[in-house]
Amino acid sequence: MFEALITAAADGIILVDAEGHIRIFNPACARLFGYRPEEVTGKDVSILIPSPYRDAQNGRRLASRETLGRRKDGSTFPIYLSVGQGKAEGAEVSVCIVHDLTERGAAPLMDVSRLSAMAQMGSSMAHEINQPLAAVMNYVKAAQRTLETCHDARAAKAGELLAKAGEQIVRAGAIIRNRRDFIARGQPSRREEALYKIIEKAVARALTGPGAGTAKVTLTLDRKLPPVLVDKMQIQQVIIHLIRNALEAMQSMPEPRLSIECSSPQAGFAEVTISDSGPGLSEAEIGRLFQPFVTTKERGMGLGLTISKSIINAHGGRLWATPNPGAGVSFHFQLPLIEKTEQ
Known part of the structure; x- marks a missing residue:
């Protein structure tokens, strides 16, 4: 039975x-x-x-x-x-x-990723579009000043049309700022979390898919660290992105190796290091990695690392990259620890 x-x-x-x-x-x-x-x-x-x-x-x-x-x-x-x-x-x-958990586990992280991408693109687009709008407004004002010296009825009509065009430019700028602020206004849900648990779950999800099975992965996690105050979905998103970047970089390597470590080399902060054995990057490439729309991938959008950096910065930490002495690149990020005080 x-x-x-x-x-x-x-x-x-x-x-x-x-x-x-x-x-x-x-x-x-x-x-x-x-x-x-x-x-x-x-x-x-x-x-x-x-x-x-x-x-x-x-x-x-x-x-x-x-x-x-x-x-x-x-x-x-x-x-x-x-x-x-x-x-x-x-x-x-x-x-x-x-x-x-293939479907159930991926959905929330995909939602976070899409929202973060929307926020980053909204901010970047607002910045890029506001510049030409400001230039157009300057041209409109210059045209208005030029027409002020003319006493022709058609010049007066053109001046009225330019004034209306200027109003629409101002309105367009306000709409862009409003949409950017609306996207960025969402406050993450932060709780005290054990960082090693966040890492373990993120690694489990990141190692799902093509190329994951060939890499030798080592985890070195300090399970005794104090907790961190974070939105765990956002931190998981950062870790997953960094791991998948590393796996993609190592696709052509004969013996891909991935190392994920968590420790506290600096008092008051937890530090996570994700290190690969890929072809590596030059100092110049590393210096440009976190700029929006800059990517080393053939079909990449260049937003993943920018979003990751903004997430870590919003949590009071920092994210950076260093070349490995032998081969590959290491990405590091720090998060503030919650130090418990005895009553």
């Missing part, structure tokens, strides 16, 4: 023994991971979890958490493991229910 229920379940279900070996792998799991049950039965459950999440186990068995799943073809996808303990035939077992 128990096995029949597992077989019919819509969610992926894995039964794991005390040694971490897979005992039951239901059809829903077979569809999710691409393995036939006989291919994984008896093998360590860690084959379904990619590095660095597999390496982060540190000898402990599966626990309920958001992580990555690794398919048979090496591709990865975000999952939530719901783990319960029990007994089967007198032996201790773990029952793992696998929830695919």
